[in-house]
Amino acid sequence: MAKDFITRKENYSEWYNELVVRADLAENSSVRGCMVIKPYGYAIWEKMHTLMDNMFKETGHQNAYFPLFIPKSYFEKEAEHVKGFAKECAVVTHHRLRAKPDGSGLEPDPDAKLEEELIVRPTSETIIWDTYRRWIKSYRDLPILCNQWANVVRWEMRTRMFLRTAEFLWQEGHTAHATKDEAEKEAKKMMEVYATFAERYMAMPVVRGVKSENEKFAGAVDTYCIEAMMQDGKALQAGTSHFLGQNFAKAFDVKFLNKDNQLEYAWATSWGSSTRLMGALIMTHSDDNGLVLPPLLAPIEVVMIPIYKTDEEKTMINELAQRLQKELQAKGIKVKYDNDENTKPGWKFNEYEFKGVPVRLTLGARDLKQGLVEVFRRDTLAKENHNVENIVSYVEDLLKDIQQNLYNKALKYRQYNTREVNSWEEFKVEIEKGGFLLCHWDGTTETEEKIKEETKATIRCIALDAKEEEGKCIYSGKPSHRRVIFARNY
RNA sequence: CGGGGUAUAGCGUAGUCCGGUUAUCGCGCCUGCUUUGGGAGCAGGAGGUCGUAAGUUCGAAUCUUACUACCCCGACCA
Structure with missing residues (x-):
């Protein structure tokens, strides 16, 4: 009934953009890539925030707050992490402005150049592990279970409201543990918290899974995720939980004395979900008459x-x-x-x-x-x-x-659009129709990348409940033991 | 950062090729009256440095040049 409102079928992405604006959720700001979340949109985010926050507290986590700025040198310490984020960092170089000599406005004062440049956080592992070094001396100090609600900045080339903006709101949990086993359990537990939140409150069914080597978080050993299917058949990663091993403990020299009086590096996890969930919520339920909210x-x-x-x-x-x-x-x-x-x-x-x-x-x-x-x-x-x-x-x-x-309804939609594909020829046809394709894959990054190059489809995850099944990789024909989920994604 | 495009009122637009009264229309906004079962009607009104700067000209939204911003397509990504 909505007047002049484009339908999903006509142009899905325009439908989404227009919906966000016309439902009064958000609008583009005059700052490139950044949005204004309007009261109605923020009220929804606030509900998500409160509900998730309660779930974090019920699982023993406490909120804290760490700085927006991260010294560049901290950021450089974990090699994989730098590689993943360096290309999209905003950098602070000066701490003062002065009038331009020609009187035409302001410019950074050359005398106020920072000794060490600061990165605006794209995520907080580095500053937090630098802090944890001072907090962790003994196994008695562990575990540390912190979460923070914050804004982060990732200088994206192309942005879309809620789905990908240069600045976004999120929560990031950062935990430190005495044993590998405990940290791994924590990472899986938080993935489960996200999954429960998505299904119970957002009414959005998700696949619980683990990321391939290629898709995992920069600096993680394993990345667990929840993946949802949008109404155009594309996948959307709605939350991630990382087992970080001892990577950040080693980079920031976070050691503790265990019960046997021996020095050990601490084990880490981090997990996050963002205002992107708003995009997921919108694209899961809404129709040609506008927004539909659970x-x-x-x-x-x-x-x-x-x-x-x-x-x-x-x-x-x-x-x-x-x-x-x-x-x-x-x-x-x-x-x-x-x-x-x-x-x-x-x-x-x-x-x-x-x-x-x-x-x-x-x-x-x-x-x-x-x-x-x-x-x-x-x-x-x-x-x-x-x-x-x-x-x-x-x-x-x-x-x-x-x-x-x-x-x-959403679950039915996902089930209907999830199918097994057994050959490369079939894959190329089916991927154009959208949805999740369950395929055998030889487990190599080379194959994954070739498939991505040729079809734009990526491995969304290896579902945790994927059953053991012998088969041949759809691309290389090499043996495979289970099917993984391929899809185009947001 | 490559390739293409756009810039006129809060939003969407006509006019630009071929320079010439007071820059068009719709939505929205304001005032009044009548209305109220799926985006009401009538009457009146306010609102513009035509992206910025320079140039050509008697005269520029219109022609020229530079700059800026934004959008689309790539590369990159939660």
């Missing part, structure tokens, strides 16, 4: 819209609305009564529909005379009249149903 993340779960002609009707509806609002709020439901007289009901219908509000109650004078309200659910666009008497418990159940339905 109730558990919707800033407004229920909107009530009055329709009346006379003053008596208006008074009657206002009173009813206030009563319903209280009752719904008592059930913990976020409800908004929009009795703004400047806009007409039809305008409001479209507005809230576009913004993805899960349930709308139309309080119309005509229906109310028969004791009815109109209930509209955003996920199926279905409307029905319902008795006003038990509307509160009905809405409560309906919200649960919508949450579950969105998950089921």
Whole structure:
């Protein structure tokens, strides 16, 4: 019903861009590659933030905050890490401006050049491990389980709101452990936390997996991930959790005395998820009428819209609305009564529909005379009249149903678009159709890169629940023991 | 950083080739009245350094040159 709104089929990426702007989630700022997250969009992120934060705390983590700036020398210490991030770092070189000699504005003061240049953090492993060196002396100091909510900067060539911006918001967990086993368990545990969050709150099914050598984090031994499928069949990495081995402990000389009084390097993990989740959320559920939000993340779960002609009707509806609002709020439901007289009901219908509000109650004078309200659910666009008497418990159940339905729908979509492919010829055809392709792969980086060059498809992950199965690599024909997931990705 | 394109009101645009009144239209905005069951109607109104700078000309949104910004396609990436 949305006016002049492009459909997913017509142009998926334009649909996404327009949706983000028109649903009032975010807008491009005047700074290249950076976006403004608007109140409605931020309210969704805030919910994600709070829910995830609780999950981190339940698993024993504490929040802390580390500096935005990282001395260049710290950054250089872990070879793989530098290689991965150097190309996209913002660098601070001066600490003062001065008036230009010709009076035409400001310029960095040459006398205020920094002794050592500072990197704006693209991620915080280095500054954190430099700090951990001072915190860790004994096995009794371990584990350290910290998380930080922060902004990071990665100077991307091409950006898209939420999916890839030069600056973005995220959380990054950084833990230190006495044993390899404990660190590995931590990395897997946090992947599971992300997966649970995605499925339970975002209603977004994910594949739990491990990255190939080629795709893993710069500086990690293993990268675990959750991968989701968007409605255009492309994969989106929605969270990563890294087992870092002793790489950062060695680079920053973080040693502790174990129970046997011997010096050992500490074991590390790091794990992160970002405002990219907003993009994932949008592209998982939304349709050609705009945003669709799962109730558990919707800033407004229920909107009530009055329709009346006379003053008596208006008074009657206002009173009813206030009563319903209280009752719904008592059930913990976020409800908004929009009795703004400047806009007409039809305008409001479209507005809230576009913004993805899960349930709308139309309080119309005509229906109310028969004791009815109109209930509209955003996920199926279905409307029905319902008795006003038990509307509160009905809405409560309906919200649960919508949450579950969105998950089921997304899962069905993913299952339908996931298929086994057994030959290179077949692969080249199937990859054009999108979706996840389950294929045998010989385990080598060379093969992976050749496939990427020829088809733009990458190995999204090796699913943790992939079953053992003998087969031949679709590209090289060499033996393989399990299938991996190939897809084009965001 | 390579290749292509665009720049006119808050947004989207006409006009540019072929220079000539007061720069077009829609949406949005403001005021008033009438309206209210799927983006209301009428009337009136406000809003512009035509990306920046220089040049050609009696006269430049329009022609020339330089610069800047943004978009698309590559290379790179959560």
